[in-house]
Amino acid sequence: MTREQKKLLDELRAVDFTLVETVLYLDAYENCEEALAYYHKQHARREMLAKEYERLYGPLTAAGNVSRTSWDWTKEPFPWEYDAN
Amino acid sequence: MWIYEKKLQYPVKIKNPNPALANVIVSQLGGPDGELGAATRYLNQRFSMPKGKVMGILTDIGSEELAHMEMIGAILYQLTRNIDPEDIVGTPFAGYFVDHTTGVYPSSAAGVPFDNKYTGVKGDALADLNEDLAAEQKARVTYDNILRMVDDPDVRDPIKFLREREIVHYQRFGDALRLTMDELDCKNIYAFNPSFDK
Numbered sequence: 636m637t638r639e640q641k642k643l644l645d646e647l648r649a650v651d652f653t654l655v656e657t658v659l660y661l662d663a664y665e666n667c668e669e670a671l672a673y674y675h676k677q678h679a680r681r682e683m684l685a686k687e688y689e690r691l692y693g694p695l696t697a698a699g700n701v702s703r704t705s706w707d708w709t710k711e712p713f714p715w716e717y718d719a720n
Numbered sequence: 721m722w723i724y725e726k727k728l729q730y731p732v733k734i735k736n737p738n739p740a741l742a743n744v745i746v747s748q749l750g751g752p753d754g755e756l757g758a759a760t761r762y763l764n765q766r767f768s769m770p771k772g773k774v775m776g777i778l779t780d781i782g783s784e785e786l787a788h789m790e791m792i793g794a795i796l797y798q799l800t801r802n803i804d805p806e807d808i809v810g811t812p813f814a815g816y817f818v819d820h821t822t823g824v825y826p827s828s829a830a831g832v833p834f835d836n837k838y839t840g841v842k843g844d845a846l847a848d849l850n851e852d853l854a855a856e857q858k859a860r861v862t863y864d865n866i867l868r869m870v871d872d873p874d875v876r877d878p879i880k881f882l883r884e885r886e887i888v889h890y891q892r893f894g895d896a897l898r899l900t901m902d903e904l905d906c907k908n909i910y911a912f913n914p915s916f917d918k
Contacts, residue, residue, distance in 0.1 A: 659781065663777065695727065697723075714728045719727075720728065720731035
């Protein structure tokens with residue numbers, strides 16, 4: 636994995652982590668306006684980063700195979716490999 | 721349903737394989753307080769919860785536990801890569817190796833295969849949520865014990881992340897218990913099963 640790919644992947648993981656935390660918080664505190672606004676802000680950023688990642692480095696989900704000519708979903712490395720992190 | 725995302729929740733990048741560590745860390749996959757038990761516990765308890773908010777908390781935490789199973793699997797996989805079988809004769813990992821080679825098999829540190837007894841579904845919202853509060857604390861203690869034995873920063877880093885998640889989940893299960901208690905029928909002063917005795 637190149638330095639650039641790792642940087643983008645780490646950014647995506649970080650924003651996804653903020654979403655995991657915010658979703659759990661909103662489950663319990665649904666009336667918190669600040670949390671809901673933060674959720675929408677982070678979600679927009681997540682969508683942007685995920686789209687960019689899939690365009691450059693291949694699908695994050697099986698539905699994200701951007702290429703019309705190659706099946707990239709099963710390309711290595713898989714997430715548990717040393718080189719994938 | 722679920723959709724798989726091809727990335728770990730938090731990176732696992734271990735330079736130096738160390739099968740002896742895998743032999744204790746495997747408990748957080750298939751041991752009594754491991755991630756497999758946590759995922760099955762929460763995802764099955766959901767069905768008998770009386771309130772949408774609590775169904776949501778169990779769904780979201782249960783799903784996160786699946787991502788934690790994958791992280792523990794990645795730790796075990798990387799700790800046991802490129803090993804020489806002759807080097808593990810007489811080590812704690814030898815017994816695991818002879819039964820499972822370097823496959824990722826859910827068992828406890830003592831070698832007991834995963835047991836569905838760890839799942840803990842009682843079909844009573846209050847019993848189940850109290851179980852979950854205890855489960856998060858027990859998992860946190862297990863991570864503390866692993867951290868007492870591990871020096872390698874490459875291994876400590878993802879284990880510390882997982883330990884912190886136990887603390888956050890404990891907070892959210894506290895909220896879930898409070899939300900359930902707040903909405904009990906006011907005549908149900910002893911908090912009998914709100915999932916069944918409606």
